[in-house]
Amino acid sequence: AVVSTQSTGEAKHQKSLRTVSSSDLLRLHQNNMKLVEKKQQREQEKIVAEFEQRERLERLKPRIEAKSDPGRLLQKTKGQINREKDRSSTVNPTVGSRGMPSRAVPSWRAGL
Secondary structure, rough: OOOOOOOHHHHHHHHHHHHOOOOHHHHHHHHHHHHHHHHHHHHHHHHHHHHHHHHHHHHHOOOOOOOOOHHHHHHHHHHHHHHHHHHHHHOOOOOOHHHHOOOOOOOOOOOO
């Protein structure tokens, strides 16, 4: 006696697979081909979109050529020049807390 190792559900499933008609197979094949074509089309569109985006970014990049000028690094900045002018224009430099500007007391706090 031959002992079957398959359950009845598996046997029915295999039987149903064998009875698929050729028209069903054709329909399944066509659906699969449509899905594959859609996937390939999406991938192609993605590649084209990435390429177009790179082109747009290249067009937006400024075409500036910067020349290196080491002498520029040794020049004084505008801020340094202005501070030197301010220092040389003061006649009597004040030292200590008297010369420091004080803030005005607000009116709402004057009585406290």
